[in-house]
Amino acid sequence: MPSVKDHADMTSGISDPKPVHEKKEKKEKKEKKEKKEKKEKKDKKDKKEKKEKKSPKEKERKDNDKKDKKEKRAAESESESEPKSEVALSPKKARLATHSPSETPRDTTPEPGATEENEVPENLRLMSYKISPATVDALAKRGIKSLFPIQAEAFNPIYNGNDVLGRARTGTGKTLAFALPMVESLLKEKIAKERGRAPRVLVLAPTRDLAIQVSNEFTSISPSLKTLCVYGGTPMREQTAYLQQGVDVVIGTPGRCMDHINRGNLLLHDLRFVCLDEADQMLDIGFAEDMEQILQEVQTHKETRGDAPKHQTLLFSATAPEWIKRTVAKYLDPTFVNIDLVGNSRVKTNENIRHYAIPSTWQSRRGVIGDVLAVYGGNRGLTVIFTNTKAEADELAKTDKLKVIAQVLHGDIPQAQRETTLQGFRDAKVKCIICTDVLARGIDIPMVDLVINCQPPKDVETYVHRSGRTGRAGRKGVCVTFYKADEEFMIQNIERRAGTQMIKAGPPQPDDIINATAQDAADMVSGVVEEVIPRFTSVAETMLLETFKGNTVKALAAALAQIAGCGAGVQVRSLLTAAEGFKTLMFRLSHEIQNPGYVRNILSRNYPSLSSEDIKGMRMTKDMMGVVFDVTATKVQVDGDTIMMGGNKWTDLDHIKLEVVSTLPELEEVVETRGGSGSKRGGRGGGRGGKGRR
Numbered sequence: 001m002p003s004v005k006d007h008a009d010m011t012s013g014i015s016d017p018k019p020v021h022e023k024k025e026k027k028e029k030k031e032k033k034e035k036k037e038k039k040e041k042k043d044k045k046d047k048k049e050k051k052e053k054k055s056p057k058e059k060e061r062k063d064n065d066k067k068d069k070k071e072k073r074a075a076e077s078e079s080e081s082e083p084k085s086e087v088a089l090s091p092k093k094a095r096l097a098t099h100s101p102s103e104t105p106r107d108t109t110p111e112p113g114a115t116e117e118n119e120v121p122e123n124l125r126l127m128s129y130k131i132s133p134a135t136v137d138a139l140a141k142r143g144i145k146s147l148f149p150i151q152a153e154a155f156n157p158i159y160n161g162n163d164v165l166g167r168a169r170t171g172t173g174k175t176l177a178f179a180l181p182m183v184e185s186l187l188k189e190k191i192a193k194e195r196g197r198a199p200r201v202l203v204l205a206p207t208r209d210l211a212i213q214v215s216n217e218f219t220s221i222s223p224s225l226k227t228l229c230v231y232g233g234t235p236m237r238e239q240t241a242y243l244q245q246g247v248d249v250v251i252g253t254p255g256r257c258m259d260h261i262n263r264g265n266l267l268l269h270d271l272r273f274v275c276l277d278e279a280d281q282m283l284d285i286g287f288a289e290d291m292e293q294i295l296q297e298v299q300t301h302k303e304t305r306g307d308a309p310k311h312q313t314l315l316f317s318a319t320a321p322e323w324i325k326r327t328v329a330k331y332l333d334p335t336f337v338n339i340d341l342v343g344n345s346r347v348k349t350n351e352n353i354r355h356y357a358i359p360s361t362w363q364s365r366r367g368v369i370g371d372v373l374a375v376y377g378g379n380r381g382l383t384v385i386f387t388n389t390k391a392e393a394d395e396l397a398k399t400d401k402l403k404v405i406a407q408v409l410h411g412d413i414p415q416a417q418r419e420t421t422l423q424g425f426r427d428a429k430v431k432c433i434i435c436t437d438v439l440a441r442g443i444d445i446p447m448v449d450l451v452i453n454c455q456p457p458k459d460v461e462t463y464v465h466r467s468g469r470t471g472r473a474g475r476k477g478v479c480v481t482f483y484k485a486d487e488e489f490m491i492q493n494i495e496r497r498a499g500t501q502m503i504k505a506g507p508p509q510p511d512d513i514i515n516a517t518a519q520d521a522a523d524m525v526s527g528v529v530e531e532v533i534p535r536f537t538s539v540a541e542t543m544l545l546e547t548f549k550g551n552t553v554k555a556l557a558a559a560l561a562q563i564a565g566c567g568a569g570v571q572v573r574s575l576l577t578a579a580e581g582f583k584t585l586m587f588r589l590s591h592e593i594q595n596p597g598y599v600r601n602i603l604s605r606n607y608p609s610l611s612s613e614d615i616k617g618m619r620m621t622k623d624m625m626g627v628v629f630d631v632t633a634t635k636v637q638v639d640g641d642t643i644m645m646g647g648n649k650w651t652d653l654d655h656i657k658l659e660v661v662s663t664l665p666e667l668e669e670v671v672e673t674r675g676g677s678g679s680k681r682g683g684r685g686g687g688r689g690g691k692g693r694r
């Protein structure tokens with residue numbers, strides 16, 4: 001008996017024989033169409049991949065832009081529905097970032113796009129912890145739907161009454177790791193909010209800016225708790241009045257907290273938690289004594305009151321120098337829980353950051369910073385530039401390329417100005433901040449794409465923290481460190497101790513700069529509002545005819561060059577020292593040589609017109625089979641494979657070849673020697689006008 005299907009086929013066959021043929025045609029057509037679509041899809045994919053390969057920076061920028069848009073949307077919806085804080089003293093609300101769980105920076109990260117609660121590993125789900133619905137709502141307003149690993153690991157130990165030492169890489173969410181369980185513990189107590197109550201949480205932060213940020217974090221997740229932020233440089237009177245009225249959480253810098261304790265304003269007997277954020281920095285900036293005194297005072301205040309509750313001590317940091325270990329032994333309960341997400345892992349820096357080291361003399365640094373900003377920072381991201389002293393920060397801010405876009409931030413800048421600058425930076429109105437280490441730790445501004453160190457920082461901890469101002473909460477970032485030849489050992493030290501490989505790049509070259517800025521300039525031109533264009537057409541027409549003789553492409557290209565900041569030309573820079581107007585070349589040999597003297601002789605013999613001012617900074621390559629040196633750019637002409645120097649053409653021989661260097665090869669290490677720097681292997685030599693064999 002035929003099946004229903006057979007029957008249908010049979011009947012269609014009987015009623016009209018054509019459809020069988022049509023069906024075949026249709027099928028062929030369908031297959032053809034599918035094949036075509038498949039091919040188009042593949043081509044599109046290949047094209048996309050090719051584009052991404054060609055411009056990883058553009059892709060990175062796009063990824064980060066996507067995140068920015070998401071953050072902006074969440075921040076907007078947050079500001080619309082933001083609950084009013086009870087604390088009048090709390091400073092302007094920091095821009096609160098939104099991050100999907102897919103941006104979690106550790107292995108337990110859900111797959112990209114996995115935002116549903118059930119796609120998040122159980123240990124990172126909010127519902128796996130005793131987090132109240134009010135807090136879950138508050139977190140959701142910030143786009144936080146799951147925990148980061150340090151938060152998941154710290155929640156139960158803190159909530160269940162343990163002392164905790166927490167360590168995780170920069171930008172991985174340590175603030176919420178201590179704030180969440182503390183807040184939930186306080187809320188669980190349901191203590192009456194009587195006037196004049198003593199605080200139950202005290203958080204110490206090393207800088208005012210960080211204290212403000214931590215305070216904002218508390219207010220954002222628990223608007224029902226009264227939070228007060230105290231720091232120097234602001235009037236005592238207002239803070240005293242608030243303390244006397246009664247608060248739940250006090251966040252402050254150790255110096256100002258100590259002042260309030262000494263004056264009897266800040267009562268410590270009712271504390272349930274004392275938390276040291278960025279504890280390692282307290283030592284660095286001379287707060288160790290104040291901080292220890294505060295921890296001591298807490299114990300004394302409690303002992304004098306028989307009924308005082310027990311308190312927990314929490315220490316959080318991204319690095320763990322020796323001093324931390326001593327403090328732990330002295331002030332944490334011996335049964336403390338140690339949560340260490342860095343551990344013995346070789347890499348101490350955040351894994352989302354690419355690290356570059358660029359050789360540069362002190363003089364050339366100021367010029368090259370603008371190029372680095374253009375190439376690594378782009379137009380859209382924010383940049384933090386670190387200097388080692390306040391005077392250097394002030395000085396750098398006067399540089400042509402920086403004075404329009406950058407603001408300075410250091411200890412001598414008045415507090416009100418500091419807050420305005422930081423807020424402007426958070427709102428992306430200020431594109432670049434030049435600062436000392438006041439901003440090295442803790443400060444969380446997710447849109448920072450680029451960190452620049454004008455010199456290698458003095459220790460590896462500072463490097464970890466400084467670089468950690470970018471690549472936060474799963475975003476990508478770049479950290480560029482300038483170094484002089486005699487600072488090369490500091491770079492090697494950082495690489496070794498932080499377990500971080502730095503890319504030894506030269507300063508950006510004209511092509512890099514133009515590639516990086518041309519598209520931004522084009523985007524700016526395309527973004528010009530329609531109505532304004534007619535007002536410029538008359539001048540444009542005259543210019544086109546008179547200046548550019550009707551060549552529209554040339555006219556537009558000139559306008560783009562000017563907008564890109566290249567109107568006055570783009571300088572060639574030495575890859576060895578970033579010196580303006582020098583080109584880096586290399587003699588490659590077929591055998592090892594002991595020192596660059598051999599090459600120096602070749603140069604003097606073949607190019608007598610080049611003076612000692614024209615050839616500089618000779619360095620051996622690491623394999624000892626090459627010598628890299630700088631030549632005055634105007635005295636080098638390159639045409640395909642032909643290289644002319646000082647008017648004479650070089651002809652390659654079997655055992656020695658000359659090339660223009662586009663990426664710096666690995667160079668022989670420079671070591672400190674008595675009376676200057678020299679090569680690791682010793683020996684004499686050196687370039688004309690160079691500094692020994694370097």
Ligand SMILES: Nc1ncnc2c1ncn2[C@@H]1O[C@H](COP(=O)(O)OP(=O)(O)OP(=O)(O)O)[C@@H](O)[C@H]1O
Nearest residue numbers: 097099146147148170171172173174175442444473
């Ligand atoms: N669970 C989460 N989901 C999404 N984003 C989060 C989460 N927790 C924290 N963030 C965001 O991650 C960023 C970094 O957090 P935080 O400033 O606490 O890092 P940190 O580890 O203290 O860094 P540092 O060592 O530099 O002080 C912040 O923008 C914060 O809002």
